[in-house]
Amino acid sequence: MQRIIFAALLGISGAAFADSGILNKDCVSCHNITGPAAQTLKEAFAKKGPALFYAGNKYRQEWLVSWLQKPQRIRPAGLYYGDHIKIGAKSDEIDAATLKDHVVLSKDDATAVAAELMQLKAHDDLIAKEKIEPGTITKQNGEMNFDKFWGCMACHLIEPEFGGLSGPELYTAGKRLQPEFIASFIRNPQAWEPKTWMPNKDASNGSIQKFVQYFDVLSRESANAK
Secondary structure (H helix, E strand, C coil), X not given: CHHHHHHHHHXXXXXXXXXXXXXXXXHHHCCCCCCCCCCCHHHHHHCCCCCCCCHHXXXXXXXXXXXXXXXXXXXXXXXXXXXXXXXXXXXXXXXXXXXXXXXXXXXXXXXXXXXXXXCCCCCHHHHCCCCCCCCCCCHHHHHHHHHHHCCHHHCCEEECCEECXXXXXXXXXXXXXXXXXXXXXXXXXXXXXXXXXXCCCCCCHHHHHHHHHHHHHHHHHHHHHX
């Protein structure tokens, strides 16, 4: 009943929201929607998709609705890089044959699933600690902070085919992720995922704010390029 009421508030048909059954029936085959996060390396290696039990703290709802209808790979080499590489002409190369495409949802199902995901907020406590400071950064200074000072490009793409492949691409992060999540995750990745591959580099708050601003610049540039 609560789900149907919530759907009505969002302008979603009750049938589409209540009858899709996708989140609890299908998504759980690859995603952890109940928590806790993987506590051991064995559990981390067994993950098929990112944890979603804090999806409401992490993602922007409008992005979820759009992406679920037309999913594009966020992690070029999958969730765990070691499972999807091969030796090639350029040393390690992505073995595309080992990667699976995400299921495509209809607009109604994507809207319903996104609405449900936004209710999963296991880490409101971490989000509440963050304050995003107003400000902007030039692309040049943002990239210097990102790459030269912190070496993040070793794992992350900042535009298609430019950067590392073992982590998620970041040129859409500004429109994909909530800014408070970006700040909190950089500040202490292990508070969100104890066995994440993301290192805690003890970045200062000033540097973290620059990351948030830089990802916004990249996302706006990426959107304008389409």
